[in-house]
Amino acid sequence: MICCAIGLQSWATLRVAGFDLGIFDQAIRAYSHFDLPRSSIKSVHHEFPPSFTLLGDHFTPVLALLAPLYWLWDDPRVLIFAQSALFAFGVLPARRIARRCFSDTSRDGGEVAVNVSGLVYALGWPLLNSAYSGFHEVAFATPIILMMLERGMASRYRSAAAWALLLCAVKEDMGLVVGLFGVLLAVRSHRVREKRGRTVGLVLAVTGPLMAALTIGWFLPHMGSPKGYYWSYGRLGADAGEAIANTLTAPWILFEVAFTPSIKVVMLAWILGTLALLPIGSATFLLAVPLLAERMLSDNPNHWVVINHYDAFLWPILFVASLETLERLRKFGAGWEKSSRRAAIAAVALGSAASVFLGLSLLVNPSHWRASPDKQALIEAVNLIPDGVTVEADNAIAPRLTKRTKVVIADETPRGSEWVLLRAKDRTFPFGNTEDQKQRIALLLDHGYVEMWEKDGATLLHRVKNVPIPGSGMPGADSVPVREKVPEDVGRSAFLR
Structure with missing residues (x-):
């Protein structure tokens, strides 16, 4: 309900815009008419040919699942409701994961921990930021990642694999997350001698990166994505091959790029600090590494701030990793019980403060309900x-x-x-x-x-008159796509909306 309220508030005050709600609305409406996901807002602004579809922008076929909603209500706001519902669905696996992590506590204490965990997930500042921005494919990523992790914990390996494969259809880079999940599943299954889990894990460890390589290297270009158009790692090299060669010969360049400018350090400190650094205590945190690396190594200032939807991709991973760390602390012995409790309180307090700062405060401020x-x-x-x-x-x-x-x-x-x-x-x-x-x-x-x-x-x-306009034009079949110019004020502050 909170995410939905923030989304509708953004709609009422025109905080959601053509980029990106209008783009997704046009694309999914096209799906509802049994067409490919075309968006004139996206293609015309970036000078793509008229035949261009969003499948050449990002590999997001999962969005077609929302097309039937337009048969019920043909309105962009249906996506705001859909995203809120998908975020809310994630509460179920989040609570099941918390129940497993706190299974050895007292009945009353365990139930309190589960309820608090569900609330922390639902009101996480990354989800509130996404609601503020309108709609993105991350709406699917958050519940799918949670279901994938929860099914893996439950040793339901076929189901975990099914959710992992569905995650690959959310965005092209999700295959990297799936690959690391496969490695994690294989290692953990091997420790408890679960042959079936080890086999499924090894298959996913190969399938995930392969899917990412195929979608990035073949599918997106096949659907019209120009070569190098989305390459945002110029400080590493002109293309992927040069970047790999440079990092192999001078690996320290990774650290130089990752931590300059200093706003990248602020971003990382905020993401991990708002959970009291708990995520880094669990191997599950490794699933977040490629997503963090994509942003910290990027030249695009839009990737460095913490007010966009990108953090919501990380949120379910960081949330589960935090619960697992608390579980490990408690199992170290009686002396660690108090430390675990203090860490949990710190994470809840810091996370709640971040949620108030970046989302909840908007709902109680009357001025944020009125458009300028x-x-x-x-x-x-x-x-x-x-x-x-x-x-x-x-x-x-x-x-x-x-x-x-x-x-x-x-x-x-x-x-x-x-x-x-x-x-x-x-x-x-x-x-x-x-x-x-x-x-x-x-x-x-x-x-x-x-x-x-x-x-x-x-x-x-x-x-009223068909007078030629200097500099006017529409993209044609031979149009050369142009990259977005990032405004100068973007990237100066991690919290500048």
Whole structure:
């Protein structure tokens, strides 16, 4: 309920935008019409050819499972409800894992520990951050990872393998997590002489990385992803081969890149510190290493902050690793019982403080339930745009138009759409400053557009003359995709929204 409330609050105040809720809405709506997951918001802004689909962006076929929801309610908010439900589903395996970890405590004490654990998972700040951002494929990753780990603990190896394979369909890098889970399962099964678990673990240890290699090396390029387009590790090398060669000849480069700039250290300290460093006491933490490495070695500042959805991929792994560490501490002997209790209290206190700071405080602050005047004006202007037309929309308002118009976001390139809705008072993605937005409005007014409505800096334009617009254009079959320019203020603070 909390995640759902934060998501709907973000919808009401236009915190969720074309990037990324609008993209997922267009893609999954296409699935619901038995089409490939196409998004004009994504493809036009990044200059992909018209045939491009999101399966060339990330390997996320699991999203097709949400298509039937659009047969019941054709609205972007269905994804907010779906993500909240998937997060909530994770509470069940989270509680079962906690019950196993605290099975040797007293009945009352064990039940309290299970209830607290379920609450800590459900209100984890990474989940609240994801709810704040709208919707992402991580909605599936969190419950699937928990089910995979829980089934492994229960020695239900076929079921664990099934969840692991489903995880590979969430995103291309999840195969690395599956591979390490397989190694962990094989080692733990070997220790207790579970031959079947060892066999399943070894199979997953090979299958997971193989799936990741196939999806990254073959499937994504086959679906239109340009070679090197998503390579964000230029400090290691120009491509994967050069990066591997450089790290083999000079392995210290990994540490240099991973810990500079210092915001990466802040990110890592926050992620682990909010659980009182408990995750590093369990081998399960190894499953988080490739996901952390992807971000710490990245050149993209968006990967260094802790206010995006990326931490939710880590959350179930860190949560389970923390419970396992507490279990180990308690089994060291009577003298460690008090230490385990103190560590648990510290983790709950730190995690709760982080959740209040990054999510829960939003719900009790009335000002966070009201859209700013310029965004409220965007909401009013949407009602003036007819159905079925082409629109260039301010990124903040784009999801309100995906259902009934052919919408793209307004960006650096004029697209010649029938309608344009853009703000001029507050900077909107992907413009660098408000002056660029004002110049865009002035350019269109000089080349065939008229102002239909204006309020609090939000301007609605309608094209009445087919006058050529300087610099305008739409992607064609031979379009060369362009990478996103990261705003200068991103990456300066780990907590800057």
